[in-house]
Amino acid sequence: MTDRNAEVRSDAGAQAPSRHGSGSDAGADQSKRTSFKAMMSYAQPHKWAFAGIFFCSLLGISADLLQPYLVKIAIDDHLAIGQTSVGFLVQLAAIFLGLAVISFIFTYVQNNLLQHVGQNIVSRIRKDLFKHISKMSMSFFDRFHIGSLVTNVSSDTETISSFFTQVLLSLIRDGMMLVLIIVFMFQLDPVLAGYSLIVLPVIAIVAVLFRSRLRRAYQNARTRLSRLIAFTAENLSGMFLIQAFHQEEEQKKRFKEQNTLHLKANIAQARSNVIFNRTFDILGNAALVMMVWLGGRAVLGESLQVGVLYAFISYIRQFFQPINQITMQWNTFQSTTVSMDRIWNILSTRPEVADPKPGNASTLEPRNVMGQIDFNDVSFGYRADRPLIQHMNLHLYPGEMVGIVGTTGAGKSTLISLLNRFYDVNQGSIEIDGIDIRHFPQANLHRIVGLIQQEPFLFSGSIIDNVRMFREDITREQAIQACRFVGAHAMISRLPQGYDTRLSERGSGLSAGERQLISFARIVVFQPRVLILDEATANLDSHTEQLVQQALESVSQGRTTIVIAHRLSTVMHADRILVMENGEIVEEGSHQKLIAAEGVYADLYTHAREAGNDSAISG
Numbered sequence: 001m002t003d004r005n006a007e008v009r010s011d012a013g014a015q016a017p018s019r020h021g022s023g024s025d026a027g028a029d030q031s032k033r034t035s036f037k038a039m040m041s042y043a044q045p046h047k048w049a050f051a052g053i054f055f056c057s058l059l060g061i062s063a064d065l066l067q068p069y070l071v072k073i074a075i076d077d078h079l080a081i082g083q084t085s086v087g088f089l090v091q092l093a094a095i096f097l098g099l100a101v102i103s104f105i106f107t108y109v110q111n112n113l114l115q116h117v118g119q120n121i122v123s124r125i126r127k128d129l130f131k132h133i134s135k136m137s138m139s140f141f142d143r144f145h146i147g148s149l150v151t152n153v154s155s156d157t158e159t160i161s162s163f164f165t166q167v168l169l170s171l172i173r174d175g176m177m178l179v180l181i182i183v184f185m186f187q188l189d190p191v192l193a194g195y196s197l198i199v200l201p202v203i204a205i206v207a208v209l210f211r212s213r214l215r216r217a218y219q220n221a222r223t224r225l226s227r228l229i230a231f232t233a234e235n236l237s238g239m240f241l242i243q244a245f246h247q248e249e250e251q252k253k254r255f256k257e258q259n260t261l262h263l264k265a266n267i268a269q270a271r272s273n274v275i276f277n278r279t280f281d282i283l284g285n286a287a288l289v290m291m292v293w294l295g296g297r298a299v300l301g302e303s304l305q306v307g308v309l310y311a312f313i314s315y316i317r318q319f320f321q322p323i324n325q326i327t328m329q330w331n332t333f334q335s336t337t338v339s340m341d342r343i344w345n346i347l348s349t350r351p352e353v354a355d356p357k358p359g360n361a362s363t364l365e366p367r368n369v370m371g372q373i374d375f376n377d378v379s380f381g382y383r384a385d386r387p388l389i390q391h392m393n394l395h396l397y398p399g400e401m402v403g404i405v406g407t408t409g410a411g412k413s414t415l416i417s418l419l420n421r422f423y424d425v426n427q428g429s430i431e432i433d434g435i436d437i438r439h440f441p442q443a444n445l446h447r448i449v450g451l452i453q454q455e456p457f458l459f460s461g462s463i464i465d466n467v468r469m470f471r472e473d474i475t476r477e478q479a480i481q482a483c484r485f486v487g488a489h490a491m492i493s494r495l496p497q498g499y500d501t502r503l504s505e506r507g508s509g510l511s512a513g514e515r516q517l518i519s520f521a522r523i524v525v526f527q528p529r530v531l532i533l534d535e536a537t538a539n540l541d542s543h544t545e546q547l548v549q550q551a552l553e554s555v556s557q558g559r560t561t562i563v564i565a566h567r568l569s570t571v572m573h574a575d576r577i578l579v580m581e582n583g584e585i586v587e588e589g590s591h592q593k594l595i596a597a598e599g600v601y602a603d604l605y606t607h608a609r610e611a612g613n614d615s616a617i618s619g
């Protein structure tokens, strides 16, 4: 199959199209709110844990804030008036220590609880995201770049994790601390407390001024990272091609560009952060100076006790700490909303190819399917404005072997994609045994139709797991039997650990032919009623191809089989050969009949002979 997907995806760039696209800010904000709400619903089952976190925070912070108050009592009520005793000081020290221990215990419990809840929430989001992606139709993968999806599943969920573990913690803990400090300050001296709060509007103005700058910086850094990952992922999977075409230097240059953009975005983001945070530091210090000045004068004028001033200075220091924390977490919050939006963008995309509603679903058991296939007046195009197949009628009979040949891009693989429901037809219907395939649950359809492609996909895992696709209900003996059947047993037995040999990603330790034999065995195990081979033998040497052809003959017995091939030798013995051009079937019949017709097929045959590709055409 022509890998149009790769081209389409690289054209689309690293970013998946967003639902709101380049729409207005209001639209984007609305979408962020929706995604935030959706993500927060994941926290709902943990509401009691959050109540516990709140309670622990309250106790921990209260214990912290009582400490300066205790010192104030010691100074004003005892030390300053010279009325103290060793016993009292020991008592005070014991209470102080007790408060420190209480603060430690509750902060510890609250932190652990929050980590536990946060990690669980993110693990569920990640699980749902992966499950959702694996249910998406092929058109989704045409639009969403694989690199972006990898970023979504890995780093976006990680960002959300820091929201639940850091941002929420900060909101609960620091927010509560702020409120309690204000209460304590007003309790001690309302006038001085009033002066301390003068800085609050200044803080709000600074936060608003920095808001959009910080958000832009974060978004930019995330986008650059996502593009860098996408570029790396694409290059790693295409490394073979890059080396074969000596494109290392060119790719290095392109990587360097992406890397530099990412670096610059990160530096800009860090710079904004530093300016933002330092501004708060300056404000904090200014408030402290003001407090020392006003409080000091009041103490000198004997209108304020030294202990109260001490407690105020402690509270002012503690006051800026949570504000600083909350504003710092604001940055994480910014990136969280971007990540949540991106994840929700995926989770809210419905698969274009949907399973039938229960009442509409066919109950025909896959093993009882006869294998009659009908394309009834089918029209389809990958894009609405570019129809590829128009009003096609095609009927395949149970047990028939049909070969499909045609020039590159004629639409052969597209027919197969439609039969597998990777895409839905735009018009008309495709039926198996008289039932519209849209009425089969997809799991059943894929048990009925078995597909072997030119590039078999093997997963990292043992050979035996790859043959039975990790299904425990298929026995080892059944899998080995299938490998014997397709002639793969000898090859597998020669491997160091035989059937338990572990394959690396995509089975890269095996040759293309060996990988193909394993995928043939996989099909034998699953016994589909309709078998499709899309250029499945193109990568095999003539000896292996012969093995596979023999296996194919046995496997295809009693099954409707469709074989797509450029090598005419692969299809010339088929019951019927279809010749495709520009999405149309232009000729059909047996090899002899088509040669006698002296049309497109006869031309292809003659060209192949003239090209000296005798083995390819004589079988």
Ligand SMILES: Nc1ncnc2c1ncn2[C@@H]1O[C@H](COP(=O)(O)OP(=O)(O)OP(=O)(O)O)[C@@H](O)[C@H]1O
Pocket: 001, 002, 004, 005, 008, 142, 382, 383, 388, 406, 407, 408, 409, 410, 411, 412, 413, 414, 415
């Ligand atoms: N996912 C896709 N998105 C958009 N266009 C596509 C997609 N897949 C295929 N096409 C286009 O549809 C047409 C038919 O492609 P198809 O893969 O069916 O051809 P084919 O006959 O199997 O070709 P080949 O013999 O090279 O495998 C081509 O023009 C191709 O570029």
